[in-house]
Amino acid sequence: MYNIVFQNDHLVIVDKQALVLSVPSRIGENETRPVLGLRLESDLGITLYPIHRLDYEVSGLIMFAKTPQAQKITNSWFEKKEVNKTYSAISSPLVQNSENLFNVGENYLWKCRLMRGKKRAYEAPHGKESVTKAKLIEVRNDFFHWELNPVTGRSHQLRYELFRHGYPIVGDDLYSSTKKFELPGIALRAFKIDFQNTKNADVLELPPFIEISKNN
Structure with a gap:
């Protein structure tokens, strides 16, 4: 379902397989498709906070925050288009x-x-x-x-x-x-996330970018 690519005290970044939901859908209890966010929370034993999504059919890099503060910072990056x-x-x-x-x-x-x-x-x-x-x-x-x-x-x-x-x-x-x-x-x-234009990336102890293979 996923491979962890990067993890620290603030964030976890994984390579999501295709045909996996990023977060629970609106269908709720009747949803039968696998959900990455729920699986990660179970495997890591912590609460995670979504930052962005990938379509069910799409594979690649996706980020989750481990704290509300990390979610707030990263959400602002996406809102200001600082993440590439x-x-x-x-x-x-x-x-x-x-x-x-x-x-x-x-x-x-x-x-x-x-x-x-x-x-x-x-x-x-x-x-x-x-x-x-x-x-x-x-x-x-x-x-x-x-x-x-x-x-x-x-x-x-x-x-x-x-x-x-x-x-x-x-x-x-x-x-x-x-x-x-x-x-x-x-x-x-989604094979690359670039943080070089973000503010406070050092606070979250992130590298300049995360990159994986273009091939599934």
């Missing part, structure tokens, strides 16, 4: 062999206004601003490898952006992908 998270994604064009709109090695800035429906995100004039930095790393056999930095933290932000541009994430049938992912979940992984 980087995701690896593999996508495939909806129309095979279509003209490629993106160039390997180039950086892109994607903006839209997002709302969250019951299952999917969608664009709306009154939606919340969504900003994503994207870089195309490689194209191989109609598979596009990306590095993505969500400047904002909207629900399904990265999944919707690649779908919006015609390149849904492999395995993400919720956003029209027709490609099967060989591993559980979808081909989206």
Whole structure:
């Protein structure tokens, strides 16, 4: 379900497997899917305080605070956009062999206004601003490898952006992908969290960044 990547008296950072909830869902007692936060609390024997989430289908780095004070500090980092998270994604064009709109090695800035429906995100004039930095790393056999930095933290932000541009994430049938992912979940992984622009990182005894393999 998880591997602990970093831990001290203030925080625990783990590599979450796909098909695991970050925290309990709204379904409550009827929820049957595994929940990372509850499992961690049980294994560590302490109360944990959520800081951010990863979608059920997504793998990678996620942080939990061990104290309310640590949660308050880290929450302020995310609110002020001082934490830089980087995701690896593999996508495939909806129309095979279509003209490629993106160039390997180039950086892109994607903006839209997002709302969250019951299952999917969608664009709306009154939606919340969504900003994503994207870089195309490689194209191989109609598979596009990306590095993505969500400047904002909207629900399904990265999944919707690649779908919006015609390149849904492999395995993400919720956003029209027709490609099967060989591993559980979808081909989206949070592999790096950078704390170098945060304030009080030294108080929480954090390294400049945490990075794991881009591969699940």
